[in-house]
Amino acid sequence: MTSDKTLMIVMGTRPEAIKLAPVALAAQRDGRMRVVVVRTSQHRQMLDQMVEAFGLPIAVDLDIMRHDQSLTQVTTAALEGLDRTIAALRPTAVVVQGDTTTTFCGALAAFHHRVPVAHVEAGLRTHDRFQPFPEEVNRRLTAQVTDFHFAPTEGAEANLRREGVPDARIWVTGNTAIDALRITLERAGERAAATGPERRILVTAHRRENHGEPMAEICRALVRLCERFEDVRVRFPVHLSPRVRATVFERLQGHPRIALEEPLGYEAFVLAMSQAHLILSDSGGVQEEAPALGKPVLVLRETTERPEACEAGCAMLVGTNADRIFDEASRLLSDEAWYGQMARAKNPFGDGHAAERIVSVLADALA
Numbered sequence: 001m002t003s004d005k006t007l008m009i010v011m012g013t014r015p016e017a018i019k020l021a022p023v024a025l026a027a028q029r030d031g032r033m034r035v036v037v038v039r040t041s042q043h044r045q046m047l048d049q050m051v052e053a054f055g056l057p058i059a060v061d062l063d064i065m066r067h068d069q070s071l072t073q074v075t076t077a078a079l080e081g082l083d084r085t086i087a088a089l090r091p092t093a094v095v096v097q098g099d100t101t102t103t104f105c106g107a108l109a110a111f112h113h114r115v116p117v118a119h120v121e122a123g124l125r126t127h128d129r130f131q132p133f134p135e136e137v138n139r140r141l142t143a144q145v146t147d148f149h150f151a152p153t154e155g156a157e158a159n160l161r162r163e164g165v166p167d168a169r170i171w172v173t174g175n176t177a178i179d180a181l182r183i184t185l186e187r188a189g190e191r192a193a194a195t196g197p198e199r200r201i202l203v204t205a206h207r208r209e210n211h212g213e214p215m216a217e218i219c220r221a222l223v224r225l226c227e228r229f230e231d232v233r234v235r236f237p238v239h240l241s242p243r244v245r246a247t248v249f250e251r252l253q254g255h256p257r258i259a260l261e262e263p264l265g266y267e268a269f270v271l272a273m274s275q276a277h278l279i280l281s282d283s284g285g286v287q288e289e290a291p292a293l294g295k296p297v298l299v300l301r302e303t304t305e306r307p308e309a310c311e312a313g314c315a316m317l318v319g320t321n322a323d324r325i326f327d328e329a330s331r332l333l334s335d336e337a338w339y340g341q342m343a344r345a346k347n348p349f350g351d352g353h354a355a356e357r358i359v360s361v362l363a364d365a366l367a
Helices: 014-030 045-054 069-091 101-112 133-144 154-162 176-192 213-228 244-251 266-275 286-290 306-310 320-333 336-343 354-366
Strands: 006-011 034-039 056-063 093-097 118-121 149-151 169-170 199-204 232-237 258-261 277-282 297-299 313-319
Touching: 006 014, 006 069, 006 101, 006 169, 006 306, 014 034, 014 045, 014 093, 014 118, 014 176, 014 286, 014 354, 034 133, 045 149, 045 213, 056 069, 069 101, 093 354, 101 133, 118 133, 133 336, 149 154, 149 232, 149 354, 154 169, 154 297, 176 286, 176 354, 199 213, 199 266, 213 232, 213 244, 213 277, 232 266, 232 354, 244 258, 266 277, 266 286, 277 286, 277 320, 286 297, 286 313, 297 306, 297 320, 320 336
Parallel strands: 006 034, 006 093, 034 056, 093 118, 118 149, 149 169, 199 232, 199 277, 232 258, 277 297, 297 313
Antiparallel strands: none
């Protein structure tokens, strides 16, 4: 089917690609809109992995990433590039996801051209503009120019209503992260099962507010956990940020039971989560994915825009104090009943069909 309606999907980082890939694939299957994927390449290597994993058809690559880039540099390059791209492609609507600088710039550039904006994963809030930084402000600003607010949960919907977004512009869809997880697990099959007698702790940490001493505290906690529990093995794919790598490698490299690795491709990371006993992470996406896999997650942050995971009992905010991380992880490693309670908590982020709902709304509205 040939359509005169064009859906321009904008992504710049690995999490955006993971959560927008199901939307792009669902729109292609639906066939009522032509799909154009534009990448800013705010991240390069980690985004490349996702594009390849899902076979995304990239029409334009703005290639904005520079070494040790500042937020101002990213914002300027993304906004100018997306402005040119929207003027050239003249899409019917622009889809952005989440809370990155690319997200905000994509929404603002579309608004400047009077093109409707669809925001996937709308309505997440910590209500602290510096936690996480700059993401909390990015998502609040994006909401101001959005026409289609696709909230993953009723809590996110309530946030939008409190900010004055009309009910007619909000749809509760579930989170597309669960869609991507479902697709990947179906492909992986039996490889997703845990193997070996050791208990694996999977760790990810990268947020700007955790650079420096907070990251050092996380590292101290990991060493202490290995000292206390002889059957524990830590797997730590280390983010490419020079600030993260400097701290982590200085403190953990060479430890016999802590494996420092390069960032994993998405399927490999999903398998690592499914094979883990416990997950420690400051990632937003992991807070959504781990509960779907029945894995307790300790959130290495002071606040979260995904309170549903904590409220459901699948996740716990522990911050970055080494003593607190050690105590809560030790409890999960020692208390089988407590571990089971967190592992069996119901996933609050949807059924894995959010992308289909999003595409249906857009295709009907833009027809």
